[in-house]
Amino acid sequence: RTGLLRDNEINFPEGWRQMEDQLFTLRAYLAARVISILGDEPCYFLRKRDDESNISAELVDPISHVAHLGEILDEIDRTVDDAELRRRLVARFYRVEVLNRLADGAFLAAPAEYQKALFTALGERGRARFGTASHEGLGAFARIRSQLLQEGDLEDLVALGKRAEAF
Numbered sequence: 001r002t003g004l005l006r007d008n009e010i011n012f013p014e015g016w017r018q019m020e021d022q023l024f025t026l027r028a029y030l031a032a033r034v035i036s037i038l039g040d041e042p043c044y045f046l047r048k049r050d051d052e053s054n055i056s057a058e059l060v061d062p063i064s065h066v067a068h069l070g071e072i073l074d075e076i077d078r079t080v081d082d083a084e085l086r087r088r089l090v091a092r093f094y095r096v097e098v099l100n101r102l103a104d105g106a107f108l109a110a111p112a113e114y115q116k117a118l119f120t121a122l123g124e125r126g127r128a129r130f131g132t133a134s135h136e137g138l139g140a141f142a143r144i145r146s147q148l149l150q151e152g153d154l155e156d157l158v159a160l161g162k163r164a165e166a167f
Contacts, residue, residue, distance in 0.1 A: 018068045030079050059106055062121040069097050073129055094134045098122050099145050108161045119154045
């Protein structure tokens with residue numbers, strides 16, 4: 001509802017930036033007292049590009065991605081008092097915006113310089129903000145990727161990703 005956004009001064013971030021929708025949604029989610037799901041109403045608009053591409057499939061700028069991820073994590077730290085909810089939110093962003101980024105086809109097919117830049121940026125963020133506690137609850141491949149990231153082993157992480165793609 002618009003009132004929720006106005007009352008909590010929640011605005012969609014201006015200008016192009018990575019994860020702007022996630023920051024907006026996180027703020028709205030944390031401000032809401034009730035969250036409803038409309039299962040029988042279409043409420044999502046998808047615009048397909050003529051070339052079938054989408055921004056989510058493009059390579060992210062490593063420095064910007066890590067900076068914007070930091071904003072989201074700072075928002076969680078600043079606004080979430082419940083330790084379990086904070087842990088689950090942080091774990092979600094670790095899985096999706098760190099580990100999954102290092103396993104998708106775009107990353108694995110990217111030039112080695114790009115792989116190193118993203119791996120280094122996410123590794124620094126990972127060690128500083130997530131630590132080894134983030135391994136808990138991960139599936140087998142994600143846990144291995146997390147360990148390799150923590151150890152700084154890009155070569156084995158890429159090899160694991162390429163082997164996993166073959167399945």
